[in-house]
Amino acid sequence: MKIGNSPSPEGPAGPAKTEQRPAARKPEAAVANEIVRPTANAPAASAQVALSSAAQLAASAGPDDxxxxxxxxxxxSKAISEGKFTINANAIADKLVANAQELLNSRANKH
Incomplete structure (x- = not known):
């Protein structure tokens, strides 16, 4: 998996950048509290979902944890809006590799 910019068909520099920011997202708490009502044309549920006891425990912890x-x-948020937020791709990659190694080791120990 490669983290970074992918080449674009416009050339190595890509298209000219314009000052556009993504639309503001609702806070997760606001989204979680919204009631979703099915529409008349909504398809019937096609999957059953069951939460593990660990997931139920985590969900019950709520925002007061x-x-x-x-x-x-x-x-x-302020750093992003000011264009000062930087991402350390090397640190992200290192942590992804470490997490994958930890997962593989835990699976190897179970068998």
Missing amino acids: GSFDAAKVDRI
Whole structure:
């Protein structure tokens, strides 16, 4: 898996960049609290979903588990809007490889 820019048909530099920012997303809490009502043309449910006990425990922890840092989200959001947010692709790749290795090791130990 390669992390980074893919080549574009317009050449190595790609198309001219324009100042466009993606539309603002709703906070996850707002999305989670929205009620989704089926429409008259909605297809019938085609899958059954069952949560494991670990997933149920994680879901029941809710927003009061201390894992949400609003100040950090605000700092990152501000950095993104100012164009100052940078991504360290090497660190992401290193962590992906480490997580994959950990997963492979845990599976090897079970067999």
